[in-house]
Amino acid sequence: MTIHYIEEKQLFHLQAVDTSYIFQIVNGYPVHLYWGRKLTHDSSLSRFLDYPKQAWIDRLPQEYPQYGSGDFRHPAYQVQLEDGSRITELVYQSHRILNGKPRLQGLPAVYTESDEEAQTLELVLKDPYSGLAVILLYSVFRDHNAITRSVRFVHDGKGAVRILRALSASVDLFDSDYEALYLAGAWTRECHIQRRRIGPGTTRIESRRGASSHQLNPFMALVRPNADEEHGEVYGLSLVYSGNYSAEAEVDQYGSTRFSIGLNAFDFSWKLDPGDSFETPEAVMVYSGEGIGGMSRTLHRLYRTRLVRGVHRDRERPILVNNWEATYFNFNAEKIESIAKAGAELGIELFVLDDGWFGKRNDDTTSLGDWVVDRNKLPNGLTDLAERVNRLGLQFGLWVEPEMVSPDSDLYRRNPDWCLHVEGRRRTEARTQLVLDLSRQEVRDYLFEALSEIFSTVPVSYVKWDMNRNMTEIGSVDYPAERQPEIAHRYMLGLYELLERLTGRFPHILFEGCSSGGGRFDPGMLYYMPQTWTSDNTDAIERLKIQYGTSIVYPISTIGAHISAVPNHQVGRITPLTTRGDVAMSGNFGYELDLTRFTDDEKETVKQQVNLYKEIRSLVQQGDLYRLKNPFQGNETAWMxxxxxxxxxxxxxxxxxxxxxASHKRLRLKGLHPDYQYAMMDSELILTGDSLMNFGLTVPHLHGDFTSTWFRLKQKQA
Structure with a gap:
C-alpha cells in the first residue's frame, strides 16, 4: 500500500519508493506536515505529526490555500461568484483511495499500465456557500520516487462561477533555506541552468506566450545551499503542460516557503456553469535526498517509461539526416535523393525532408496551411520521392508546421477568421505567419484531414512537428465575450485533442516536437511526441550547455541532437567532426548538413560514428545519466x-x-557497482567500480580547442 489513512487523526501518509508526503485535516483544512525521505508508517506518526488546532490560518502550512479569509500569501486558487465576490472557503468533505491512476480529461499526464503500479487519493473539499467542490488528486507510484497532483473543480451550486486562478500543486515548506533552480534562456540558447537564493518575497518564473517557451521551462526545484549532483535535499516541481504556466516560491514573514506550480493566472479565467467541471494540468513532485542527479534520474525514468507512449517508447531511435541546413528551401527531388543516397552509404537509417516541400514555399513568407506538394520542386509528387528514398534503404520523414497559417496562402484567403484574432484589431505577424485557432473544432478537423491525407498516402515513418511563433491577439470568433480569457487554454486542449487523434490513427509514425527548437520542450508534448528538437543551435560547444541543462528534467531519449556543418550556421564556430559527433551521440543522433560534400576522410569518420552509435544507442537512450562536469562552471564538461x-x-x-x-585530469565516475570489475574497451585496463568512482579515470592528453574523448566500460565476467 502506498497511501495510508489514520482516521482518528485524519492524517494521510503517502509513500513513494523513497519519499513520504504527509498532511492532516485541521479545522477542515488540509494542512501539510512533511515531504522528504521515506518514513516508516506506524502509530507514532500521529503522535509527533499532529498540528495544533488553534493555529491562525495565515500560519497554517496548507495543501490548497485560498485567499480572503485570513491567509495573505498567494493562493492556490481563486474564483469569482455570480455576485462579484471572490471569497470561498474550502473545507474537507470526504476522501477515497483508489488503486491505479485515473486519466485526466483532455490533458496529458503520467500513466500506469496496471492498477498495481499506483494508488490515488481523491480528497474532496467544498465551499458550502457557493456549492463549489474542489477535488485534490494525489497519485503515488510503486516503482517511482514521485507523486503527481492535479485538481478538479466541480460546480454544484447555482449561477455561474468564474475560476480566476487554478494551480495544480501547492506545498508549504517549514523554512526558507533554499536556492531556486530553474532553466532559462532564449531561442538558440535554451535551458541554461539558473540557481539563486530565495528570500522574503516571491521568486517566480512563468510564460505568457501561449507556449511553455524558450525563455523559462515549466519546472522549478528548491535545493538546499549545499546540494550538488550527488548530495543534499532537492524538491522538484515539473508541470505536464505546454501553455502559459507559473511556478513560484514565496517566503513569508515567518520564514516558511510556499512552493507552487500550475496554470498562469495572467489573462486567464474559466466560466463554470452549474454542473460544469474543470481539470488542471498535472504537476509531478519529486523529492531527492541524493542531490540534483537523484531528482533528474527519477524524472527521467518516470517520463521515459510512463509519460512517453506508443510503439516508439522502448524502441531504439533511428539515426537520421535532415536536409534543412544542407539546402534550406532550395532543393529538388534529385538533390534530396543524392543526400539520401550518401546517407545510405554511410549507414544512416532515416531521411527527413524539412521545410519547403508544399504550396509555393520558396521562403518563409508563404503557403503555411496549404498542405499539398509543390509540383515545381517535386514534379512526381511526395510519394514518388519517399519511395525513392525507401529504395535506398532509408525510412522517410517529413517536416510540418500545422498550427500556423501564412497570410499568403489559399487557406487564409478562404478562411481569414480561422486564425487567433480580435475583430477590428491589427493581426501581429511573426515570421510572416499567424496562429490558427485550434480552439475551434472545424480548424482541427481541417488539419486532421489534410495531414491524414499525406500520412496515409506517403510512406512517412517520422514527422517533425514545428511551431515557430507565440500567440498574440488571443481571441476566437467561436466564443462569447465572457469566455475570451479561456482561449489560450482552449487552444492547448484543442492541440492535445488533434495530437491524440493523429497519433492514434498513425501509431507507426515517430513524432518529434519542435518549436524553433526548444520553445515547447515540456512534458505535455512528450505525451504525444516521444522526442523534441532540443535547439536550432547545432554548434557543439553551445550544445554542451543546452543538453546538460535540458537533462536536469528530461530523459536523453527525448533530446534530439545533430551534427551540422562548419563554420556553424548559428555562431560561426569551427569544431572538429569528432567533437560534434561526441556531443550529438549524447542524444538522439543525426546529421543536418549536405552529406555529399564530405571528403573521403570525413566519410570514414562518419561511418565510424554511425557504427558506434548503433552499438551504444540503447545505453544512451535508455540508461541512467550521471553528470560529471558542469559546463556552466568551467572549461570542462563530462557525463556518463x-x-x-x-x-x-x-x-x-x-x-x-x-x-x-595543463595538469593531468581525472574523472571520478558515478553509478557503477563498487564490487564489479570493469574492462575498458580497446584497452587492457581493468578497474573496480569503487576505484573508478573514488580515484577516477585519467583523461588522455587532448590537443587544441574544442576537443573530446570517450570511454566504454563493461563488467569483466569471471
Missing part, C-alpha cells in the same frame, strides 16, 4: 550513461579551450 544492471557504462569528456602546460 550506465545500464540499469550496472554492467556497462559510457563516458564522454569535453574540453572547450586548450590549456598550456
Amino acid at each position: 550513461f550506465v545500464s540499469e544492471d550496472q554492467t556497462e557504462a559510457l563516458v564522454f569528456y569535453f574540453r572547450v579551450l586548450a590549456e598550456p602546460n
Whole structure:
C-alpha cells in the first residue's frame, strides 16, 4: 500500500519508493506536515505529526490555500461568484483511495499500465456557500520516487462561477533555506541552468506566450545551499503542460516557503456553469535526498517509461539526416535523393525532408496551411520521392508546421477568421505567419484531414512537428465575450485533442516536437511526441550547455541532437567532426548538413560514428545519466550513461579551450557497482567500480580547442 489513512487523526501518509508526503485535516483544512525521505508508517506518526488546532490560518502550512479569509500569501486558487465576490472557503468533505491512476480529461499526464503500479487519493473539499467542490488528486507510484497532483473543480451550486486562478500543486515548506533552480534562456540558447537564493518575497518564473517557451521551462526545484549532483535535499516541481504556466516560491514573514506550480493566472479565467467541471494540468513532485542527479534520474525514468507512449517508447531511435541546413528551401527531388543516397552509404537509417516541400514555399513568407506538394520542386509528387528514398534503404520523414497559417496562402484567403484574432484589431505577424485557432473544432478537423491525407498516402515513418511563433491577439470568433480569457487554454486542449487523434490513427509514425527548437520542450508534448528538437543551435560547444541543462528534467531519449556543418550556421564556430559527433551521440543522433560534400576522410569518420552509435544507442537512450562536469562552471564538461544492471557504462569528456602546460585530469565516475570489475574497451585496463568512482579515470592528453574523448566500460565476467 502506498497511501495510508489514520482516521482518528485524519492524517494521510503517502509513500513513494523513497519519499513520504504527509498532511492532516485541521479545522477542515488540509494542512501539510512533511515531504522528504521515506518514513516508516506506524502509530507514532500521529503522535509527533499532529498540528495544533488553534493555529491562525495565515500560519497554517496548507495543501490548497485560498485567499480572503485570513491567509495573505498567494493562493492556490481563486474564483469569482455570480455576485462579484471572490471569497470561498474550502473545507474537507470526504476522501477515497483508489488503486491505479485515473486519466485526466483532455490533458496529458503520467500513466500506469496496471492498477498495481499506483494508488490515488481523491480528497474532496467544498465551499458550502457557493456549492463549489474542489477535488485534490494525489497519485503515488510503486516503482517511482514521485507523486503527481492535479485538481478538479466541480460546480454544484447555482449561477455561474468564474475560476480566476487554478494551480495544480501547492506545498508549504517549514523554512526558507533554499536556492531556486530553474532553466532559462532564449531561442538558440535554451535551458541554461539558473540557481539563486530565495528570500522574503516571491521568486517566480512563468510564460505568457501561449507556449511553455524558450525563455523559462515549466519546472522549478528548491535545493538546499549545499546540494550538488550527488548530495543534499532537492524538491522538484515539473508541470505536464505546454501553455502559459507559473511556478513560484514565496517566503513569508515567518520564514516558511510556499512552493507552487500550475496554470498562469495572467489573462486567464474559466466560466463554470452549474454542473460544469474543470481539470488542471498535472504537476509531478519529486523529492531527492541524493542531490540534483537523484531528482533528474527519477524524472527521467518516470517520463521515459510512463509519460512517453506508443510503439516508439522502448524502441531504439533511428539515426537520421535532415536536409534543412544542407539546402534550406532550395532543393529538388534529385538533390534530396543524392543526400539520401550518401546517407545510405554511410549507414544512416532515416531521411527527413524539412521545410519547403508544399504550396509555393520558396521562403518563409508563404503557403503555411496549404498542405499539398509543390509540383515545381517535386514534379512526381511526395510519394514518388519517399519511395525513392525507401529504395535506398532509408525510412522517410517529413517536416510540418500545422498550427500556423501564412497570410499568403489559399487557406487564409478562404478562411481569414480561422486564425487567433480580435475583430477590428491589427493581426501581429511573426515570421510572416499567424496562429490558427485550434480552439475551434472545424480548424482541427481541417488539419486532421489534410495531414491524414499525406500520412496515409506517403510512406512517412517520422514527422517533425514545428511551431515557430507565440500567440498574440488571443481571441476566437467561436466564443462569447465572457469566455475570451479561456482561449489560450482552449487552444492547448484543442492541440492535445488533434495530437491524440493523429497519433492514434498513425501509431507507426515517430513524432518529434519542435518549436524553433526548444520553445515547447515540456512534458505535455512528450505525451504525444516521444522526442523534441532540443535547439536550432547545432554548434557543439553551445550544445554542451543546452543538453546538460535540458537533462536536469528530461530523459536523453527525448533530446534530439545533430551534427551540422562548419563554420556553424548559428555562431560561426569551427569544431572538429569528432567533437560534434561526441556531443550529438549524447542524444538522439543525426546529421543536418549536405552529406555529399564530405571528403573521403570525413566519410570514414562518419561511418565510424554511425557504427558506434548503433552499438551504444540503447545505453544512451535508455540508461541512467550521471553528470560529471558542469559546463556552466568551467572549461570542462563530462557525463556518463550506465545500464540499469550496472554492467556497462559510457563516458564522454569535453574540453572547450586548450590549456598550456595543463595538469593531468581525472574523472571520478558515478553509478557503477563498487564490487564489479570493469574492462575498458580497446584497452587492457581493468578497474573496480569503487576505484573508478573514488580515484577516477585519467583523461588522455587532448590537443587544441574544442576537443573530446570517450570511454566504454563493461563488467569483466569471471
